[in-house]
Amino acid sequence: MTEPLYFDNNSTTRLDKSVLNSMLPYFTQSYGNASSQHHFGLATKKVVEQARVTIADLIHGSPNELIFTSGATEGINIALKGAALQVQGGRNKIIAVTTEHKAVLDTCVYLEQIGFEVVYLPVDRFGLLDMETLNRTIDKQTIALCVMLVNNETGVIQPIADLTELCRDNDVLLICDATQAVGKMPMDVKELGVDILIFSGHKFHGPKGIGVLYARKGVRLVPHIHGGGHENNLRSGTLNVPNIIGLAKALEIAEMESIHNSISILNLRDSLERRLLTSPSAKINGHIKNRINNVTNICFPEIDANSLIQRIPELAISNGSACTSAVFEPSHVLTAMGLTRSEAYGSLRFSLSKYNTLKEIDTVVNILGPYLRLISI
Numbered sequence: 108m109t110e111p112l113y114f115d116n117n118s119t120t121r122l123d124k125s126v127l128n129s130m131l132p133y134f135t136q137s138y139g140n141a142s143s144q145h146h147f148g149l150a151t152k153k154v155v156e157q158a159r160v161t162i163a164d165l166i167h168g169s170p171n172e173l174i175f176t177s178g179a180t181e182g183i184n185i186a187l188k189g190a191a192l193q194v195q196g197g198r199n200k201i202i203a204v205t206t207e208h209k210a211v212l213d214t215c216v217y218l219e220q221i222g223f224e225v226v227y228l229p230v231d232r233f234g235l236l237d238m239e240t241l242n243r244t245i246d247k248q249t250i251a252l253c254v255m256l257v258n259n260e261t262g263v264i265q266p267i268a269d270l271t272e273l274c275r276d277n278d279v280l281l282i283c284d285a286t287q288a289v290g291k292m293p294m295d296v297k298e299l300g301v302d303i304l305i306f307s308g309h310k311f312h313g314p315k316g317i318g319v320l321y322a323r324k325g326v327r328l329v330p331h332i333h334g335g336g337h338e339n340n341l342r343s344g345t346l347n348v349p350n351i352i353g354l355a356k357a358l359e360i361a362e363m364e365s366i367h368n369s370i371s372i373l374n375l376r377d378s379l380e381r382r383l384l385t386s387p388s389a390k391i392n393g394h395i396k397n398r399i400n401n402v403t404n405i406c407f408p409e410i411d412a413n414s415l416i417q418r419i420p421e422l423a424i425s426n427g428s429a430c431t432s433a434v435f436e437p438s439h440v441l442t443a444m445g446l447t448r449s450e451a452y453g454s455l456r457f458s459l460s461k462y463n464t465l466k467e468i469d470t471v472v473n474i475l476g477p478y479l480r481l482i483s484i
């Protein structure tokens with residue numbers, strides 16, 4: 108057994124030690140409830156509001172446009188259900204892309220069950236959404252269009268800013284799951300032109316169980332967690348102060364290190380990719396250019412990715428299938444892009460972070476060499 112190798116950073120990331128240190132005082136020293144009016148509460152409220160300003164600045168929104176959630180799944184639920192239920196009579200349609208995260212797709216299925224119409228937009232073989240179908244589908248009946256910025260399986264970047272005008276013309280809310288983008292690429296909600304943007308701390312070396320929902324001023328959502336009226340009455344419940352501080356710190360660090368990290372991660376990814384592509388018939392899944400720098404998703408037509416992963420447990424990578432109730436279904440993202448079931452079963456995803464090294468890439472290539480018939484370069 109070699110040292111464990113972590114190449115599954117799109118699932119979750121290692122917490123940055125500076126993030127941990129920033130959080131620690133809020134467990135045993137400044138543990139007040141941010142809603143309380145005494146010294147402990149006021150002190151906590153102050154740091155929470157500072158964190159909110161920090162995060163707002165880094166995504167170019169205003170502090171009062173941010174809601175803290177338990178993560179992206181919750182943010183997506185608040186956004187989609189909140190937008191759908193806000194509309195009374197008349198409009199009934201939601202549009203989402205077929206390659207969205209399950210948090211979006213499963214929420215859409217629920218909305219269908221309670222009477223909304225959901226249209227699922229196809230993508231081309233590069234994973235980019237089909238603008239023609241979108242133009243034909245979007246209309247005055249449409250409540251919201253939900254498009255992710257960066258795909259978690261392939262890293263493909265959707266042209267969100269190109270959708271703004273179309274949405275404005277039709278009075279449609281543009282909802283964007285930016286969970287795989289925030290902390291990895293510059294983020295400007297105004298430039299993107301989104302009405303709602305969602306992300307999660309644990310995908311960029313922040314803590315698990317904390318996320319942010321940005322809702323542009325004027326956007327109205329029906330709350331779905333009722334209680335003490337916290338977070339503009341949209342998401343009640345005592346604020347998770349250590350996690351909020353940790354998320355703000357993680358985003359600050361990501362911004363500070365962004366130039367250095369994006370170049371070094373890209374170099375590692377490209378080195379890994381170049382060597383994996385020496386496998387016979389291997390090819391990259393997703394658009395080569397419109398793609399984030401930390402992911403490579405490659406189809407090796409001759410292998411079964413799942414049994415390969417099980418044979419090498421010390422190597423943390425992900426495959427082109429999802430285990431749903433003990434049966435392995437091929438990835439809905441890859442099949443939406445036109446891959447056959449067996450091509451999807453033969454696909455591997457490597458997602459990198461700032462903690463990966465060139466030495467680890469060498470080790471991965473050495474381990475996988477015999478299985479993938481790599482030519483050593």
Ligand SMILES: *Cc1c(COP(=O)(O)O)cnc(C)c1O
Nearest residue numbers: 178179180208210259286287307
């Ligand atoms: C991880 C992820 C989610 C879910 O985030 P949680 O914070 O774990 O709920 C949603 N969307 C995308 C694109 C993701 O990668």
